Amino acid sequence: MSGGRIATVFAICTSLLLGNLALPQGLSYTPVPSGFDFPADERVLLDAVSRGDEEQLRTHAWTVFAGLTQKTRQNDPNSEAVWETWYTGDEVFSAETGVQKGLRSLKRDLVAPRQFSPHGGAHLKAAGESQLSSTLFNQELKDHTRSEKLQLHRTMKAINDGWPAQTPVENRKVKDYPRGAMSLKLVWMPVAKNGMTAIPTWDEMPVTDVAGAFPPSSWKRRVAVDPSRSSVPEGELTDLPGFPGSRVVPLTAFHHFKLDAEQAARFGRDEGDYAVLVGMHYTTKEIPNWFWATFWWHDRPNDGPYAADRLDDTKIRGPWRNYLMDIAYDMDLPKETNGTPNAVFNPWLEAHFENGVNSNCMTCHQRAIWTEPDATFLPITRGAAPANDPIFRNSTKVDFLWSLPLEGNN
Numbered sequence: 001m002s003g004g005r006i007a008t009v010f011a012i013c014t015s016l017l018l019g020n021l022a023l024p025q026g027l028s029y030t031p032v033p034s035g036f037d038f039p040a041d042e043r044v045l046l047d048a049v050s051r052g053d054e055e056q057l058r059t060h061a062w063t064v065f066a067g068l069t070q071k072t073r074q075n076d077p078n079s080e081a082v083w084e085t086w087y088t089g090d091e092v093f094s095a096e097t098g099v100q101k102g103l104r105s106l107k108r109d110l111v112a113p114r115q116f117s118p119h120g121g122a123h124l125k126a127a128g129e130s131q132l133s134s135t136l137f138n139q140e141l142k143d144h145t146r147s148e149k150l151q152l153h154r155t156m157k158a159i160n161d162g163w164p165a166q167t168p169v170e171n172r173k174v175k176d177y178p179r180g181a182m183s184l185k186l187v188w189m190p191v192a193k194n195g196m197t198a199i200p201t202w203d204e205m206p207v208t209d210v211a212g213a214f215p216p217s218s219w220k221r222r223v224a225v226d227p228s229r230s231s232v233p234e235g236e237l238t239d240l241p242g243f244p245g246s247r248v249v250p251l252t253a254f255h256h257f258k259l260d261a262e263q264a265a266r267f268g269r270d271e272g273d274y275a276v277l278v279g280m281h282y283t284t285k286e287i288p289n290w291f292w293a294t295f296w297w298h299d300r301p302n303d304g305p306y307a308a309d310r311l312d313d314t315k316i317r318g319p320w321r322n323y324l325m326d327i328a329y330d331m332d333l334p335k336e337t338n339g340t341p342n343a344v345f346n347p348w349l350e351a352h353f354e355n356g357v358n359s360n361c362m363t364c365h366q367r368a369i370w371t372e373p374d375a376t377f378l379p380i381t382r383g384a385a386p387a388n389d390p391i392f393r394n395s396t397k398v399d400f401l402w403s404l405p406l407e408g409n410n
C-alpha cells in the first residue's frame with residue numbers, strides 16, 4: 001500500500017471513530033477564513049485612509065464582514081457563522097488559568113448592554129427598552145490579553161503604579177495588540193414566538209446639529225416581525241399598538257436564534273422566544289488606531305449611503321444582506337457637512353447617549369484607560385483627545401479596548 005493510501009485509510013478510520021460515533025463535539029473556534037482580506041496589508045489600508053478613499057475602505061469592511069458571516073461548515077446551512085465561535089468575555093477576561101473545563105458550546109452570554117451601566121456615569125436604559133448585548137473576541141486578542149495577563153487587576157495595577165512620574169501620557173500604555181486582533185459587540189432584541197413583535201427601525205432622522213439622546217423607543221417607525229412565516233408578501237402591513245400600518249417582515253430576515261430556558265429566564269421572556277440581531281460593531285487592529293465598522297438591520301437595506309459597496313450575494317448571503325454599515329478610520333475625517341469631526345455611531349448603541357449621534361468609535365475608544373477608581377467613557381467628546389487631557393493622568397491606556405477595564409480587572 002502506498003503512503004498516500006495508508007494515510008487515506010487511516011483518515012477514514014479516524015473519522016469513523018471520531019465523527020460517526022457521535023462523540024460530543026464542542027464548538028471549535030473558527031478564524032476569518034482566508035480570501036476575506038483579513039488582516040489586510042497595513043500600508044494598503046493606511047494609504048486608503050490618507051487618501052480618504054471611502055469606497056476602498058468600505059469594500060474592505062464589507063469583505064471582512066463577509067468572512068465573519070460565512071458558515072463554519074460550508075455545506076451545512078444550520079452551522080453557525082464564523083464569528084459565533086469566538087471567545088466570550090468570560091473566556092478572555094476571567095482570572096482563572098483559561099484551561100477549558102468541559103466542551104465549549106455556543107453560549108451567547110447575553111447581558112443588558114454594559115455600555116449603558118453606571119460605569120458610563122449615567123444609567124440610560126430607558127423603560128421598555130429590552131436590548132440584549134454580548135461581546136466576542138478572536139484568538140489573537142485573547143492570546144495577547146492572557147499572555148500579558150492584562151485581565152488581572154494586579155497586572156494592571158502594577159503597570160499603572162510603575163510609570164515614573166514624568167512619563168509622557170502617550171507612553172503610559174499597555175503593549176499594543178497584534179495586527180490580527182479583532183473583537184465584536186452584538187445587540188439583540190427579543191421576538192415573541194407567537195404573534196407579531198414590534199422592532200424599532202432607524203430611518204436616519206435628521207440628527208446633525210441636534211443634541212439629545214435617541215433611544216430606540218423614540219424612533220418614528222416599527223416593523224412587525226412574524227415568526228410563523230419564512231416569507232411575507234411585499235407591501236403587507238399590520239397595525240401595531242401606536243404604530244398603525246407597520247410593515248410585516250419574517251423572522252428569517254434577521255440573523256436570529258431561539259432563547260433556551262436559562263436565557264429566557266434571565267430576560268423575563270418565554271423559552272422558545274427568539275433573539276434577533278439588530279446591531280453589530282467590529283474593530284480590528286489592522287491599523288494602529290484600529291479599523292472600526294458598525295452594522296444595523298434595516299428593512300430597506302439597499303437604499304442610501306450605508307448600503308454602498310456591499311459585496312454580491314455569493315459573498316454576503318441571506319439575512320446578512322439586510323444590514324447597513326458605516327465605518328470609522330479617523331477621529332476627524334471625513335468632516336461632516338457642517339465642518340465638525342466625523343461622526344460614526346450605531347443607532348442601537350451610541351444613539352442612547354446624549355449627543356451620541358455625533359460620536360465616533362475611535363474617539364471614544366482612544367480614551368479607553370485603566371485607572372482607579374474605574375474610568376468613565378462619557379460624556380461624548382469629538383476629535384482626538386489632547387495628550388494632556390486630565391483623564392489620562394494617573395492612568396494607563398489600554399490600546400482602545402474598553403472591555404479590558406470593564407470586563408477584566410479580575
Ligand code: HEC
Pocket residue numbers: 113114115116135183184185281282283292293294328344345346350359360361362364365377378379380400401402403404406
Ligand atoms: C461613548 C463611548 C463609545 C463609543 C462612541 C463607541 N464605543 Fe465601543 N465600547 C464602549 C465601551 C464602554 C465598551 C465596553 C463595554 C461594553 O461591552 O459595552 C465598548 C465595547 C466595544 C467593543 C468590544 C471590544 C472593546 O473594545 O471593548 C467593540 C468591538 C466596539 N465597542 C466597537 C465600537 C464601534 C465600531 C463604535 C462606533 C460605531 C463604538 N464602539 C463606539 C464605548 C464606546
